[in-house]
Amino acid sequence: MGELREARSPLISAHEVDYTLDVAGRPLNILRKVSLEVAPSEVVAIVGPSGSGKTSLLMLLAGLEQAAGGKITVNGHDLGKLGEDDLARFRRKTLGIVFQSFHLIPSLTAIDNVGLALEIARPDLSMAEVRARAAKALEAVGLGSRLDHRPTALSGGEQQRVGLARAIVAEPKLLLADEPTGNLDQKTGKAIADLMFSITRDLGTALVMITHDPLLAARADRMLTMSQGELSENLVAG
Numbered sequence: 329m330g331e332l333r334e335a336r337s338p339l340i341s342a343h344e345v346d347y348t349l350d351v352a353g354r355p356l357n358i359l360r361k362v363s364l365e366v367a368p369s370e371v372v373a374i375v376g377p378s379g380s381g382k383t384s385l386l387m388l389l390a391g392l393e394q395a396a397g398g399k400i401t402v403n404g405h406d407l408g409k410l411g412e413d414d415l416a417r418f419r420r421k422t423l424g425i426v427f428q429s430f431h432l433i434p435s436l437t438a439i440d441n442v443g444l445a446l447e448i449a450r451p452d453l454s455m456a457e458v459r460a461r462a463a464k465a466l467e468a469v470g471l472g473s474r475l476d477h478r479p480t481a482l483s484g485g486e487q488q489r490v491g492l493a494r495a496i497v498a499e500p501k502l503l504l505a506d507e508p509t510g511n512l513d514q515k516t517g518k519a520i521a522d523l524m525f526s527i528t529r530d531l532g533t534a535l536v537m538i539t540h541d542p543l544l545a546a547r548a549d550r551m552l553t554m555s556q557g558e559l560s561e562n563l564v565a566g
Protein backbone atom coordinates (compact mmCIF):
# COMPACT_ATOMS: atom_id res chain seq x y z
CA MET A 329 0.00 0.00 0.00
CA GLY A 330 2.61 2.54 1.12
CA GLU A 331 4.95 1.26 -1.55
CA LEU A 332 2.30 1.62 -4.23
CA ARG A 333 1.55 5.17 -3.22
CA GLU A 334 5.26 6.00 -3.24
CA ALA A 335 5.71 4.56 -6.73
CA ARG A 336 2.94 6.76 -8.09
CA SER A 337 3.75 10.05 -6.40
CA PRO A 338 6.30 12.40 -7.92
CA LEU A 339 9.84 12.38 -6.58
CA ILE A 340 9.99 16.18 -6.76
CA SER A 341 6.99 18.39 -6.32
CA ALA A 342 7.61 22.14 -6.27
CA HIS A 343 4.57 24.37 -6.04
CA GLU A 344 4.63 28.13 -6.70
CA VAL A 345 8.09 28.57 -5.27
CA ASP A 346 9.35 32.10 -4.72
CA TYR A 347 12.98 32.79 -3.94
CA THR A 348 14.24 36.14 -2.82
CA LEU A 349 17.73 37.26 -1.91
CA ASP A 350 18.61 40.18 0.29
CA VAL A 351 21.07 42.29 -1.69
CA ALA A 352 22.44 45.32 0.15
CA GLY A 353 19.36 45.46 2.32
CA ARG A 354 16.93 45.24 -0.58
CA PRO A 355 14.96 42.13 -1.52
CA LEU A 356 15.90 40.83 -4.96
CA ASN A 357 13.34 38.49 -6.46
CA ILE A 358 15.17 35.56 -8.10
CA LEU A 359 12.40 32.96 -8.71
CA ARG A 360 8.71 33.66 -9.21
CA LYS A 361 5.97 31.04 -8.73
CA VAL A 362 8.10 28.19 -10.01
CA SER A 363 6.24 24.88 -10.16
CA LEU A 364 7.75 21.58 -11.18
CA GLU A 365 7.03 17.89 -10.88
CA VAL A 366 9.58 15.19 -11.58
CA ALA A 367 8.68 11.50 -11.51
CA PRO A 368 11.01 8.82 -10.12
CA SER A 369 13.64 7.91 -12.76
CA GLU A 370 12.63 10.83 -14.98
CA VAL A 371 15.28 12.88 -16.81
CA VAL A 372 14.55 16.61 -16.97
CA ALA A 373 16.73 19.25 -18.62
CA ILE A 374 16.57 22.90 -17.62
CA VAL A 375 17.82 25.44 -20.13
CA GLY A 376 17.80 29.23 -20.15
CA PRO A 377 20.11 32.23 -20.19
CA SER A 378 22.77 32.98 -17.57
CA GLY A 379 21.35 34.71 -14.54
CA SER A 380 17.81 33.43 -15.13
CA GLY A 381 17.75 31.45 -11.87
CA LYS A 382 18.62 27.87 -12.88
CA THR A 383 21.30 27.30 -10.23
CA SER A 384 19.09 28.94 -7.61
CA LEU A 385 16.35 26.40 -8.36
CA LEU A 386 18.82 23.52 -8.03
CA MET A 387 20.03 24.86 -4.68
CA LEU A 388 16.42 25.00 -3.45
CA LEU A 389 15.76 21.42 -4.62
CA ALA A 390 18.91 20.33 -2.78
CA GLY A 391 17.74 22.04 0.40
CA LEU A 392 20.84 24.23 0.33
CA GLU A 393 18.74 27.40 0.11
CA GLN A 394 15.31 28.18 1.55
CA ALA A 395 12.33 29.30 -0.52
CA ALA A 396 10.57 32.54 0.47
CA GLY A 397 7.21 31.12 -0.53
CA GLY A 398 5.60 28.00 -1.96
CA LYS A 399 6.37 24.40 -1.13
CA ILE A 400 9.03 21.92 -2.21
CA THR A 401 8.66 18.22 -1.53
CA VAL A 402 11.45 15.81 -2.48
CA ASN A 403 11.09 12.07 -1.88
CA GLY A 404 8.28 12.76 0.59
CA HIS A 405 10.17 15.42 2.58
CA ASP A 406 8.69 18.90 2.82
CA LEU A 407 12.00 20.79 2.66
CA GLY A 408 10.54 23.91 4.28
CA LYS A 409 9.73 21.89 7.41
CA LEU A 410 13.12 20.20 7.89
CA GLY A 411 15.67 21.60 10.34
CA GLU A 412 19.41 21.75 9.56
CA ASP A 413 20.15 18.21 10.77
CA ASP A 414 17.25 16.65 8.87
CA LEU A 415 18.18 18.61 5.75
CA ALA A 416 21.75 17.34 5.98
CA ARG A 417 20.46 13.79 6.41
CA PHE A 418 18.07 14.28 3.46
CA ARG A 419 20.97 15.41 1.25
CA ARG A 420 23.21 12.53 2.29
CA LYS A 421 20.54 9.86 1.73
CA THR A 422 18.60 11.15 -1.25
CA LEU A 423 20.81 13.35 -3.40
CA GLY A 424 23.86 13.39 -5.57
CA ILE A 425 25.12 16.63 -7.08
CA VAL A 426 27.46 17.14 -10.03
CA PHE A 427 28.96 20.61 -10.42
CA GLN A 428 30.36 22.33 -13.50
CA SER A 429 33.72 22.84 -11.80
CA PHE A 430 33.98 19.33 -10.26
CA HIS A 431 34.63 20.45 -6.62
CA LEU A 432 36.86 17.48 -5.76
CA ILE A 433 38.99 17.56 -2.62
CA PRO A 434 42.52 18.22 -3.97
CA SER A 435 44.41 16.37 -1.23
CA LEU A 436 42.41 13.15 -1.66
CA THR A 437 42.87 10.45 -4.28
CA ALA A 438 40.01 9.54 -6.60
CA ILE A 439 38.99 6.56 -4.48
CA ASP A 440 39.11 8.64 -1.29
CA ASN A 441 37.04 11.46 -2.82
CA VAL A 442 34.37 8.91 -3.74
CA GLY A 443 34.81 6.88 -0.54
CA LEU A 444 34.40 9.94 1.68
CA ALA A 445 31.03 10.75 0.10
CA LEU A 446 29.86 7.18 0.66
CA GLU A 447 31.18 7.10 4.22
CA ILE A 448 29.13 10.23 5.01
CA ALA A 449 25.99 8.85 3.33
CA ARG A 450 26.37 5.35 4.78
CA PRO A 451 28.09 5.39 8.18
CA ASP A 452 26.84 1.82 8.64
CA LEU A 453 29.27 0.44 6.05
CA SER A 454 32.68 -0.96 6.97
CA MET A 455 35.78 0.76 5.58
CA ALA A 456 36.45 -2.29 3.40
CA GLU A 457 32.93 -2.10 1.98
CA VAL A 458 33.28 1.66 1.39
CA ARG A 459 36.52 1.11 -0.54
CA ALA A 460 35.05 -1.74 -2.56
CA ARG A 461 31.97 0.28 -3.55
CA ALA A 462 34.04 3.40 -4.30
CA ALA A 463 36.30 1.33 -6.56
CA LYS A 464 33.27 -0.15 -8.29
CA ALA A 465 31.78 3.33 -8.89
CA LEU A 466 35.09 4.50 -10.37
CA GLU A 467 35.23 1.42 -12.59
CA ALA A 468 31.69 2.22 -13.77
CA VAL A 469 32.90 5.63 -15.00
CA GLY A 470 35.96 4.12 -16.67
CA LEU A 471 38.52 5.12 -14.02
CA GLY A 472 39.37 1.70 -12.64
CA SER A 473 43.04 2.37 -13.41
CA ARG A 474 43.09 5.83 -11.76
CA LEU A 475 41.95 4.98 -8.22
CA ASP A 476 45.00 6.45 -6.50
CA HIS A 477 45.35 9.58 -8.64
CA ARG A 478 44.79 12.97 -7.04
CA PRO A 479 42.64 15.50 -8.96
CA THR A 480 45.68 17.46 -10.22
CA ALA A 481 46.93 14.28 -11.92
CA LEU A 482 43.64 13.88 -13.79
CA SER A 483 42.29 15.63 -16.90
CA GLY A 484 39.10 17.69 -16.71
CA GLY A 485 37.06 14.87 -18.16
CA GLU A 486 38.58 12.42 -15.69
CA GLN A 487 37.88 14.77 -12.79
CA GLN A 488 34.25 14.98 -13.84
CA ARG A 489 34.13 11.19 -14.01
CA VAL A 490 35.26 11.18 -10.37
CA GLY A 491 32.61 13.84 -9.65
CA LEU A 492 29.98 11.59 -11.21
CA ALA A 493 31.19 8.51 -9.33
CA ARG A 494 31.06 10.50 -6.09
CA ALA A 495 27.52 11.68 -6.86
CA ILE A 496 26.11 8.23 -7.53
CA VAL A 497 28.15 5.98 -5.23
CA ALA A 498 25.42 5.97 -2.55
CA GLU A 499 22.78 5.22 -5.23
CA PRO A 500 20.70 8.38 -4.70
CA LYS A 501 17.07 8.75 -5.77
CA LEU A 502 17.90 12.09 -7.37
CA LEU A 503 20.92 13.41 -9.23
CA LEU A 504 21.18 17.18 -9.67
CA ALA A 505 23.66 18.34 -12.30
CA ASP A 506 24.56 21.99 -12.84
CA GLU A 507 26.14 22.36 -16.30
CA PRO A 508 28.04 19.07 -15.84
CA THR A 509 29.69 19.35 -19.25
CA GLY A 510 30.14 23.13 -19.21
CA ASN A 511 33.89 23.00 -18.58
CA LEU A 512 34.61 20.17 -21.02
CA ASP A 513 35.22 19.99 -24.75
CA GLN A 514 32.39 18.56 -26.81
CA LYS A 515 33.73 15.03 -27.15
CA THR A 516 34.62 14.71 -23.47
CA GLY A 517 31.29 16.28 -22.52
CA LYS A 518 29.40 13.76 -24.60
CA ALA A 519 31.24 10.88 -22.92
CA ILE A 520 30.32 12.26 -19.48
CA ALA A 521 26.69 12.75 -20.57
CA ASP A 522 26.54 9.19 -21.93
CA LEU A 523 27.78 7.88 -18.58
CA MET A 524 25.40 10.08 -16.61
CA PHE A 525 22.42 8.87 -18.61
CA SER A 526 23.36 5.19 -18.51
CA ILE A 527 24.21 5.14 -14.79
CA THR A 528 21.04 6.98 -13.74
CA ARG A 529 18.97 4.68 -15.94
CA ASP A 530 20.58 1.57 -14.42
CA LEU A 531 20.05 2.85 -10.87
CA GLY A 532 16.56 4.25 -11.53
CA THR A 533 17.84 7.65 -10.39
CA ALA A 534 15.91 10.74 -11.48
CA LEU A 535 18.08 13.40 -13.11
CA VAL A 536 17.55 17.16 -13.15
CA MET A 537 20.22 18.69 -15.32
CA ILE A 538 20.98 22.29 -16.17
CA THR A 539 22.70 22.65 -19.52
CA HIS A 540 23.48 25.12 -22.27
CA ASP A 541 24.03 22.27 -24.73
CA PRO A 542 20.94 21.78 -26.92
CA LEU A 543 22.04 18.27 -27.94
CA LEU A 544 22.31 17.24 -24.31
CA ALA A 545 18.97 18.85 -23.39
CA ALA A 546 17.27 17.07 -26.30
CA ARG A 547 18.21 13.71 -24.76
CA ALA A 548 16.10 14.37 -21.64
CA ASP A 549 12.53 13.10 -21.25
CA ARG A 550 11.43 16.71 -20.83
CA MET A 551 12.95 20.13 -21.34
CA LEU A 552 12.05 23.17 -19.24
CA THR A 553 13.12 26.76 -19.82
CA MET A 554 14.00 29.26 -17.12
CA SER A 555 13.53 32.85 -18.11
CA GLN A 556 13.90 35.74 -15.66
CA GLY A 557 12.99 33.56 -12.72
CA GLU A 558 10.03 31.87 -14.35
CA LEU A 559 10.00 28.23 -15.42
CA SER A 560 8.01 26.98 -18.38
CA GLU A 561 7.60 23.71 -20.21
CA ASN A 562 8.91 23.49 -23.78
CA LEU A 563 6.23 21.99 -25.91
CA VAL A 564 8.09 20.37 -28.74
CA ALA A 565 6.12 20.01 -31.96
CA GLY A 566 5.87 16.56 -33.51
Ligand SMILES: Nc1ncnc2c1ncn2[C@@H]1O[C@H](COP(=O)(O)OP(=O)(O)O)[C@@H](O)[C@H]1O
Pocket residue numbers: 349351358376377378379380381382383384385554
Ligand atom coordinates in the same frame (compact mmCIF):
# COMPACT_ATOMS: atom_id res chain seq x y z
N1 LIG B 1 24.54 35.53 -3.62
C1 LIG B 1 23.94 36.31 -4.52
N2 LIG B 1 23.84 37.64 -4.32
C2 LIG B 1 23.22 38.43 -5.22
N3 LIG B 1 22.64 37.99 -6.35
C3 LIG B 1 22.72 36.69 -6.59
C4 LIG B 1 23.35 35.76 -5.71
N4 LIG B 1 23.24 34.52 -6.23
C5 LIG B 1 22.56 34.66 -7.39
N5 LIG B 1 22.24 35.96 -7.61
C6 LIG B 1 21.50 36.48 -8.74
O1 LIG B 1 20.38 35.64 -8.94
C7 LIG B 1 20.10 35.52 -10.31
C8 LIG B 1 20.01 34.05 -10.68
O2 LIG B 1 21.28 33.44 -10.50
P1 LIG B 1 21.54 31.90 -10.85
O3 LIG B 1 20.50 31.11 -10.17
O4 LIG B 1 22.95 31.62 -10.54
O5 LIG B 1 21.28 31.90 -12.42
P2 LIG B 1 21.78 30.86 -13.54
O6 LIG B 1 22.22 29.61 -12.88
O7 LIG B 1 20.57 30.69 -14.41
O8 LIG B 1 22.87 31.55 -14.29
C9 LIG B 1 21.19 36.28 -11.05
O9 LIG B 1 20.67 37.52 -11.42
C10 LIG B 1 22.27 36.41 -10.03
O10 LIG B 1 23.00 37.59 -10.26
Ligand SMILES: [Mg+2]
Pocket residue numbers: 382383384506
Ligand atom coordinates in the same frame (compact mmCIF):
# COMPACT_ATOMS: atom_id res chain seq x y z
MG1 LIG C 1 24.05 28.67 -12.97
